[in-house]
Amino acid sequence: KTVLIRGRSPDEVLDFCLDGANFPLIFPEPIRPIGKVDPTQLRITVGREFDFLHWMLYCIPCKWRVRIAQVHPGTAFVDQMLRGPMKRLRHEHIVRPDPCGTLYTDLVSYES
Structure with a gap:
């Protein structure tokens, strides 16, 4: 899925997404971290692993x-499921410039 985020540069959009404290704001369903988590320490970097509880279908x-598999400054980052409800899941977060702002694409590939 691709959405247009008006008035923001790709760097601004990706920086917002890389701040793990914003994850609950952009995830479509209720989610919360498992364990003690300091929101100021949630910066997304390569190799970082996160555990969370996701309420599927609410x-x-x-x-x-x-695990964060890749971070490409100004263009994308990729997370991969290590454990969860599917056999395999890869989630790419891609930002591209647009005359009106930034095109943000979520590209998900999975195996159930």
């Missing part, structure tokens, strides 16, 4: 562990 609790 009613099915599901624990996930993801």
